[in-house]
Amino acid sequence: MIKLDKHRLILASKSPRRNELLKGLGITFSVRTKDTDESYPSAMDVYEVAGYLSEKKASAFLQEIEEDEVLITADTVVISNNEILGKPKDKEDAFRMIKSLSGGTHEVVTGITITSLAKQVSLQDKVRVSFKKLDDQEIEYYIDTFKPFDKAGAYGIQEWIGYVAVDRIEGSFYTVMGLPVHLVYDQLKNWDC
Numbered sequence: 229m230i231k232l233d234k235h236r237l238i239l240a241s242k243s244p245r246r247n248e249l250l251k252g253l254g255i256t257f258s259v260r261t262k263d264t265d266e267s268y269p270s271a272m273d274v275y276e277v278a279g280y281l282s283e284k285k286a287s288a289f290l291q292e293i294e295e296d297e298v299l300i301t302a303d304t305v306v307i308s309n310n311e312i313l314g315k316p317k318d319k320e321d322a323f324r325m326i327k328s329l330s331g332g333t334h335e336v337v338t339g340i341t342i343t344s345l346a347k348q349v350s351l352q353d354k355v356r357v358s359f360k361k362l363d364d365q366e367i368e369y370y371i372d373t374f375k376p377f378d379k380a381g382a383y384g385i386q387e388w389i390g391y392v393a394v395d396r397i398e399g400s401f402y403t404v405m406g407l408p409v410h411l412v413y414d415q416l417k418n419w420d421c
């Protein structure tokens with residue numbers, strides 16, 4: 229159980245999935261949002277990007293954090309063949325992304341940054357996800373029905389595609405969905421400043 233007696237928790241995210249997952253921890257929080265630039269240095273190691281972007285999202289709020297506030301920011305990327313798949317630009321881009329994931333194994337990394345005036349902690353969690361082979365009609369059906377344009381790698385594991393395509397996952401389902409709640413819990417449980 230988490231008791232943040234001295235703090236007010238803020239989720240700095242527009243993602244409805246992160247909101248739902250943090251609620252699942254049974255802790256009260258408010259939401260604050262801002263548009264942040266999600267670019268990263270092109271030479272950066274792909275496994276560092278999610279952590280870097282979660283810190284960058286936190287930086288946008290640093291000036292406004294009050295003494296009793298604890299802020300959570302996060303970022304999720306899909307990595308396939310050492311390439312980052314971000315959010316798809318359009319239907320063709322989404323089709324290309326899912327087709328490249330079909331029949332293979334990729335990784336999902338979610339970085340989280342927890343920030344208060346006295347301390348900042350950044351962590352990331354990596355999960356391996358294997359997809360069965362999907363045919364073109366299945367990929368098109370998913371994109372047309374679920375419109376996954378707000379999702380890294382053009383898919384949501386919590387949606388139809390997760391039911392039919394994912395045949396193996398090594399790591400936390402919730403990390404793939406957008407928030408490693410077990411890591412958030414560990415940090416908040418002991419948050420003392």
Ligand SMILES: Cc1cn([C@H]2C[C@H](O)[C@@H](COP(=O)(O)OP(=O)(O)OP(=O)(O)O)O2)c(=O)[nH]c1=O
Nearest residue numbers: 241242243303304379380383384385404405406
């Ligand atoms: C791989 C995968 C991603 N996603 C989502 C999680 C994230 O919301 C989104 C990746 O985009 P992000 O840039 O991580 O987050 P966001 O822009 O949605 O929200 P924020 O305001 O916090 O920056 O993709 C799923 O919902 N299911 C999945 O299986």
